Every structure is written in C-alpha cells, then in structure tokens.
Amino acid sequence: MAIFSVKRTERSCFFKKWALCFFLIFLTSIHLLAQDTTVAVLPKDTLPAESVSIIDTSVQKPLTPQEVKKRVKIVTAVNIVGYTAILAYLNQAWYANYPRSPFHFFNDNAEWLQVDKVGHMYSAYIESRASAELWRWAGVSRNTRIWLGGLSGVAYQSIIEILDGFSAEWGFSWGDFAANIVGSGIFIGQEFAWDDQRIKIKFSTHRINYVNPQLEKRADELFGSSTAQRYLKDYNAQTYWASVNLKSFFPKSKLPPWLAVAFGYGADGMFGATENVGHDAEGNINFYRPDIKRYRQWYFAPDVDFTKIKTNSKTIRFLLTVLSAFKFPTPALEFSNGKFKVVAIHF
Numbered sequence: 001m002a003i004f005s006v007k008r009t010e011r012s013c014f015f016k017k018w019a020l021c022f023f024l025i026f027l028t029s030i031h032l033l034a035q036d037t038t039v040a041v042l043p044k045d046t047l048p049a050e051s052v053s054i055i056d057t058s059v060q061k062p063l064t065p066q067e068v069k070k071r072v073k074i075v076t077a078v079n080i081v082g083y084t085a086i087l088a089y090l091n092q093a094w095y096a097n098y099p100r101s102p103f104h105f106f107n108d109n110a111e112w113l114q115v116d117k118v119g120h121m122y123s124a125y126i127e128s129r130a131s132a133e134l135w136r137w138a139g140v141s142r143n144t145r146i147w148l149g150g151l152s153g154v155a156y157q158s159i160i161e162i163l164d165g166f167s168a169e170w171g172f173s174w175g176d177f178a179a180n181i182v183g184s185g186i187f188i189g190q191e192f193a194w195d196d197q198r199i200k201i202k203f204s205t206h207r208i209n210y211v212n213p214q215l216e217k218r219a220d221e222l223f224g225s226s227t228a229q230r231y232l233k234d235y236n237a238q239t240y241w242a243s244v245n246l247k248s249f250f251p252k253s254k255l256p257p258w259l260a261v262a263f264g265y266g267a268d269g270m271f272g273a274t275e276n277v278g279h280d281a282e283g284n285i286n287f288y289r290p291d292i293k294r295y296r297q298w299y300f301a302p303d304v305d306f307t308k309i310k311t312n313s314k315t316i317r318f319l320l321t322v323l324s325a326f327k328f329p330t331p332a333l334e335f336s337n338g339k340f341k342v343v344a345i346h347f
Helices: 006-033 065-093 111-138 142-165 174-194 215-225 227-233 314-323
Strands: 198-206 240-243 259-268 276-278 287-288 293-306 329-337 339-347
Touching: 006 329, 065 111, 111 142, 111 198, 111 240, 111 259, 142 174, 174 198, 198 215, 198 259, 215 227, 276 293, 293 339
Parallel strands: none
Antiparallel strands: 198 240, 240 259, 259 293, 276 287, 293 329, 329 339
C-alpha cells in the first residue's frame, strides 16, 4: 500500500490490519467452538474412497451427507456475512473519508524494506489456514477444502487492494497482490504435499521505546502512540517467521512433536516509507534524519508448535490454535549489518 502522508500511514495500517485480525479470530473461534458437535456414525464400509470428505477430524466420526450439506451452508454464511461486515466497516471507517478515483495502480515495492510485503504474505497465509479449517469441519472433500481455504486468503486481501485501486489516496499494488498469492500458495502447497502445515508462517512484535524525544514523536506520528497501535503498525518492531516443525520432517526421531526452529525477517531504523525524511501537509520538511541507517535483520531461533500440544479442552485448543499464529518468545541469533549477535529474548 502506498504511503503518502503520516495521517494516511497511521489510519490505514490500524483499521485494515485490526479488521482482518478480528475476522481471523472470528473464523477460528467458530470452528473450534463447533468441534465438539455430536454427529451420526456411518458404518465404515459405507464410506466412499475419499473418506476424508465426510469425516469430522476433531472427533473422528463420519458425518452424514445431510450434516455435510448443513455445515457447508453454515461455513458459506460465516464467510459471506463476516467478510461483508468487515468490508462495510472499512468502507465507513476509512474509504468514505477520502475521495474516489478511477481504478489505478501504485508501485510501493521499495517501501519499508519490504516488511509490509511479508506482512501481506503472513495475513493471506493465516486467513487461508483459518478458512480451510472451517471447510474441514464442514466435511467437504480434501481438494475442495484446500482450494476454498487457500484461495480465501488471496480473496480477502485482494478485495481490499481493489478498493485501494479506486481510492485517490492509494492505488492497486502489484507487490501486495503478489505477496497475497505467495502467502496462500505456501498454505496450499503444504496441504497438497503433506496434508499438514509443517512450516507455519508466524508473527512477533514488541513495543519499542525510542528514548530520543524526536524519534519518539516521529514514531507517534507514524505508528500511533498507544501500545495496541504500535504492535500493529511499527514495522521496526515486527518480525515474520517461518517456523519448521522438526518431528514432521524426522518422524522416527525422539524429538518432541511440539519442537520447531524458526527463521525470521525484520528491519529497523525506518522513520518513513522509503527514507527518514518527513513532510507536513504543506510539503515542508518537519523531520530530517538521513543519518539513521535503515537495515534488514535476519533471525534464527527455537520455537513451539502449539498445534502439536494435545488437549481435550475446547478452550485450551482454541487458545493454542490462536497462539500458533505467533512466534513464541525465545533467545535468537540475529544477523544484521554484516554481524551476528545473540538476543536474550526476541519478541
């Protein structure tokens, strides 16, 4: 998404990321709260060859065709009503405040050292996971579940890109669109290859105290002053991870099933989209710190795969599923500015 002003940066990140995260939790919670549903049992010899199409994997009992049809209607309604509500909210809270324009494009690929692009990939991946779990609960066939769930991530994100394309303040970003496809593609590819997400895309962040009053003021203008806003919008504080479950790749080992290793990417020193220079509404420079280096950060750290922790509690299962979207805080090895360093605890 293009960043033309401080005000625009603050509101766009907050409203859009918050709304999509809320929708993700909404989807996931409905699936998990429905997992304990009692279903009718069919004799095993009456199951079709692709038995996964009518199996409720949470209780390992087959569903009748009537139950599958009912659940499909429920999931369809949840997706349509839920996402329509989110779009209506975004239109009222954000797009309605800015002038419309003919559809156009904007190239923002050079902004924020591409941390925002990795964020798009993460969002599409997580939304694909959540949607696919709903379709799994509905009892649809394996291929249908993967494609419907996987393409949902692209759809959810790209509809917003289209809305941006009709807003005078933004434009359709091919970079964002490509990142959305990559995120959903990561989910789809793993499902077809392994029937599992052996490599989960995760997110971590923390509140940065910039100490210097000038930098703190600039951060307030760019990312917001509240902790919640900073968590969602401060690209300097965000890290995106590829968390690899070790047991899934070495099934005969004695490794605990929840143990993972994660590879992370982030960046720091960013006080503007492409440079550390800010302008006021009249175009005058009101922030000038080109002396602050903008740089990329690469991480390696142990992690926990919460989805592999077994529990019979519906509430705990819900919490573990939500937590699986985030990196567990651990020590980490960071590579940046040509040097390695150890971080005691990285959030």
